Amino acid sequence: MALGNYxxxxxxxxLETQPLDGDISVDVAIIGGGITGVSAALHLAERGFSVALLxxxxxxxxxxxxxxxxxxxxxxxxxxxxxxLVGAAxxxxxxxxxVEAVDLLHGQIQRFGIPCDPVIGYLHAAVKPRQVRELRxxxxxxxxxxxxxxxxxxxxxxxxxxxxxxxxxALTDNIAGHIHPLNYTLGLAKAAMAAGAKLYSQTRVTQVxxxxxxxxxxxxxxxxxxxxxxxxxxxxxGLMKPLAGYIMPVGTYIIATEPRADVAAMIPGxxxxxxxxxxxxxxxxxxxxxMLFGGRVSYSTLPPPSLKDSMLKRAQRVFPQLRDARxxxxxxxxxxxxVNRAPHxxxxxxxxxxxxxxxxxxxxxxxxxxxxxxxxxxxxxxxxDVFAKxxxxxxxxxxxxxxxxxxxxxxxFRLRDLL
Ligand SMILES: Cc1cc2nc3c(=O)[nH]c(=O)nc-3n(C[C@H](O)[C@H](O)[C@H](O)COP(=O)(O)OP(=O)(O)OC[C@H]3O[C@@H](n4cnc5c(N)ncnc54)[C@H](O)[C@@H]3O)c2cc1C
Numbered sequence: 001m002a003l004g005n006y007x008x009x010x011x012x013x014x015l016e017t018q019p020l021d022g023d024i025s026v027d028v029a030i031i032g033g034g035i036t037g038v039s040a041a042l043h044l045a046e047r048g049f050s051v052a053l054l055x056x057x058x059x060x061x062x063x064x065x066x067x068x069x070x071x072x073x074x075x076x077x078x079x080x081x082x083x084x085l086v087g088a089a090x091x092x093x094x095x096x097x098x099v100e101a102v103d104l105l106h107g108q109i110q111r112f113g114i115p116c117d118p119v120i121g122y123l124h125a126a127v128k129p130r131q132v133r134e135l136r137x138x139x140x141x142x143x144x145x146x147x148x149x150x151x152x153x154x155x156x157x158x159x160x161x162x163x164x165x166x167x168x169x170a171l172t173d174n175i176a177g178h179i180h181p182l183n184y185t186l187g188l189a190k191a192a193m194a195a196g197a198k199l200y201s202q203t204r205v206t207q208v209x210x211x212x213x214x215x216x217x218x219x220x221x222x223x224x225x226x227x228x229x230x231x232x233x234x235x236x237x238g239l240m241k242p243l244a245g246y247i248m249p250v251g252t253y254i255i256a257t258e259p260r261a262d263v264a265a266m267i268p269g270x271x272x273x274x275x276x277x278x279x280x281x282x283x284x285x286x287x288x289x290x291m292l293f294g295g296r297v298s299y300s301t302l303p304p305p306s307l308k309d310s311m312l313k314r315a316q317r318v319f320p321q322l323r324d325a326r327x328x329x330x331x332x333x334x335x336x337x338x339v340n341r342a343p344h345x346x347x348x349x350x351x352x353x354x355x356x357x358x359x360x361x362x363x364x365x366x367x368x369x370x371x372x373x374x375x376x377x378x379x380x381x382x383x384x385d386v387f388a389k390x391x392x393x394x395x396x397x398x399x400x401x402x403x404x405x406x407x408x409x410x411x412x413f414r415l416r417d418l419l
Contacts, residue, residue, distance in 0.1 A: 003328070006254075008065070011182055028050070028227045031236070032054075032236075035362070035363070040229050041192040043370060043375075044197065047374060058201045059189045063235075066254075069363065071178060072173070075343060082094055085340065085342060093386050112191040114191075122174075127276065127277060132169045136152065138171060161268065164319055204218060208352075246338060249334040254292060265321075266285075281315075282294045293314065293315040301334055335359065340392065343355070
């Protein structure tokens with residue numbers, strides 16, 4: 001794969017963190033230095049808790065520093081699916097919290113002056129007639145939820161916004177938008193540290209021993225904590241056995257072209273765009289006028305062969321204008337897919353909380369996840385528990401069979417993408 005992560009090459013926030021060295025005691029330990037973990041650390045420290053966040057690599061190393069940067073309300077599952085899982089009242093509460101998540105993200109960017117190029121504006125694009133009908137249904141759903149229904153663009157109005165031959169229609173969305181996700185994560189981490197949280201990098205948690213005081217083991221020290229938040233996302237592996245079967249790590253990839261004078265004309269309003277396919281294309285302009293184009297999936301999490309060429313071909317199918325484009329960056333990361341694509345929050349013990357299952361839809365929601373987890377630890381669990389009520393099942397057949405089971409399910413959706 002090589003070439004590397006564009007966000008790492010354009011990081012603008014410097015962070016001084018060290019590995020944990022020795023035993024410590026804190027009110028709250030957090031596993032994972034993604035947006036969930038650093039947001040929880042910030043909100044807990046602001047509430048006066050002592051916090052130790054433990055990150056196996058460096059802050060933002062996981063999905064939070066690799067993603068498409070598309071910050072949306074809603075969930076990996078459709079709102080209709082969420083309603084079928086929890087009923088109308090909780091579905092509305094969840095929707096409202098997902099909108100709050102986007103507001104929270106922009107609020108934090110402003111409050112801490114995080115240099116992460118925030119842009120508001122989004123296009124949900126339809127590739128086939130069935131998807132145009134889905135966009136109309138989405139508008140009805142949004143009206144039901146009390147949200148702005150957006151505008152359905154077709155023909156010339158669509159071409160003016162998205163200069164591509166590929167789409168039949170697109171629905172505008174003035175809540176969603178995009179950011180530089182690594183700089184956002186690092187900026188939030190810096191704010192958490194300024195508020196008093198201790199963030200440890202190169203500190204992999206190797207064992208968790210539950211109890212009134214949870215013992216969180218690492219190679220060079222044990223953290224004793226009254227509470228533990230587990231937010232290792234798709235990278236947690238088998239550390240917390242009861243959680244592993246509920247999510248499936250799936251690889252997804254992004255390319256960045258060279259900066260180009262013609263990129264602005266391809267998406268003149270600078271919206272982020274994603275299509276409605278199951279294996280979707282998602283793309284946007286970068287602040288330095290590159291095309292950042294994401295897509296493909298790998299159920300083994302191993303990069304598919306000829307990835308650079310196949311990603312560029314996908315981008316050229318959307319924008320033939322990119323026929324002479326050069327790929328300067330190529331990278332990927334893992335998303336934590338749950339069976340129903342809804343977020344999976346809950347408790348493994350009274351004092352061990354977890355968040356996972358963002359299912360490729362976590363840029364905004366993870367910030368709120370950290371906030372509601374902090375609320376729950378502070379004794380106000382109401383909002384966390386609305387999430388925790390969403391029912392989840394394990395991928396059938398245990399770890400060894402998760403891939404075949406997911407492949408069987410996704411083959412159906414891939415075929416559906418062709419119709
Ligand atoms: C390529 C890609 C594109 C995406 N695009 C979008 C998008 O455009 N919009 C959107 O909304 N979502 C997108 N997502 C999803 C989004 O990035 C995630 O939902 C979100 O970043 C998850 O944040 P997190 O804090 O839960 O986990 P992460 O950011 O993955 O952080 C988890 C951290 O935990 C650490 N960790 C794991 N195990 C241990 C351990 N034992 N000890 C210590 N640390 C540990 C890991 O090293 C990692 O840094 C995308 C994801 C990927 C990979």
